[in-house]
Amino acid sequence: MNLEFVIIFVLFCSMISFYRLIKGPHPLDRIAAVSAIGIMLLIVLVLLGAHFNRALFIDVALVYGVLLFIDVLVMAKYFGTPGRHEEEES
Amino acid sequence: MIVDWIIRFFLFSGMVFFLTTAIALIRFPDFYSRMHAASKCLIGGGISILIALIIQEGPSPLSFRLLLLIVFLLITNPVVGHALSRASYHYGHVIKMTRDDLHERVFDND
Numbered sequence: 001m002n003l004e005f006v007i008i009f010v011l012f013c014s015m016i017s018f019y020r021l022i023k024g025p026h027p028l029d030r031i032a033a034v035s036a037i038g039i040m041l042l043i044v045l046v047l048l049g050a051h052f053n054r055a056l057f058i059d060v061a062l063v064y065g066v067l068l069f070i071d072v073l074v075m076a077k078y079f080g081t082p083g084r085h086e087e088e089e090s
Numbered sequence: 091m092i093v094d095w096i097i098r099f100f101l102f103s104g105m106v107f108f109l110t111t112a113i114a115l116i117r118f119p120d121f122y123s124r125m126h127a128a129s130k131c132l133i134g135g136g137i138s139i140l141i142a143l144i145i146q147e148g149p150s151p152l153s154f155r156l157l158l159l160i161v162f163l164l165i166t167n168p169v170v171g172h173a174l175s176r177a178s179y180h181y182g183h184v185i186k187m188t189r190d191d192l193h194e195r196v197f198d199n200d
Contacts, residue, residue, distance in 0.1 A: 006139070009105050016112035020124070028178050029121060035170055036111060036128045039163070043104075043136050046159070050143050058155045065159065069166040073173055080177025 003051045007044055014040040027079050031072060038068040093145065100142035107135030121178055122185065129171035136163055 017040075020033040042061050049057025114127030140160050147153045180196060 006101055006105060010108055010139075013105075013108040013112040017115040020115045026121065026178075026181075026183075028174055028181065029124065032121075032125055032128050032174055033115060035174075036115060036132055039132055039136055039167070040108060043108075043139050046140065046143065046156070050146070055152050055155075058152060058159070062155070062159060062162070065162055065166070069170065072170050076170075076173040076177040080173075080180045 003047055007047050007051070010040055010044050010047070014044075028076070031075050031079065034075075035068070035072050038064075038072075042068070097142045097146050100138050100145070104135040104138035104142065107131050107138060111135065120185065121183055122175065125171055125175055125178075129167055133163055133167045 014037045017033055017036050021030050021037065024030040024033060042065055045057055045061045045064065049055065049061070108131075111127055111131040114131065115124055118124045118127060137160055140156050140163075144153050144156050147156070179192065184190075184193070
């Protein structure tokens with residue numbers, strides 16, 4: 001089992017979960033699908049770094065993980081507010 | 091010889107976890123079940139593949155960076171799952187539960 005097969009398989013799994021990004025009945029479903037696809041592509045980036053013997057790809061994967069984390073947190077904070085009532089809680 | 095089989099086992103385990111995540115994201119009926127699959131199986135697959143790469147690499151600075159990535163994924167992905175589930179609850183997705191302590195803090199706030 002070489003690394004190319006693993007890379008192609010993980011890309012195939014991210015293409016399967018792309019269905020939930022297109023046909024999500026709610027925006028939070030799409031955000032969950034975006035988080036799943038982002039972590040799968042982070043693993044693909046690490047596997048490409050192991051395949052091409054480039055240590056730089058691991059640093060790119062770390063920064064990509066930090067940006068994905070902040071991105072999903074901001075989107076969850078933005079889309080989760082409409083259920084809250086109008087009065088100001090302390 | 092035995093190290094090679096351990097690496098193959100971890101790679102295969104990670105691929106099975108990722109396929110489980112992808113099928114669960116398109117087949118589960120509810121948002122909370124999808125979030126349950128997308129937070130646990132996903133992190134299991136990622137950590138399995140990263141452990142395989144660490145065993146293949148041996149002790150080196152690159153392996154230390156992969157270990158840092160594992161710790162980072164273990165910290166951040168439960169935070170993301172909790173934030174998304176809480177946002178969905180505040181949005182109005184309420185399922186039938188036997189005990190619900192958050193309901194009177196969110197909706198009965200008169």
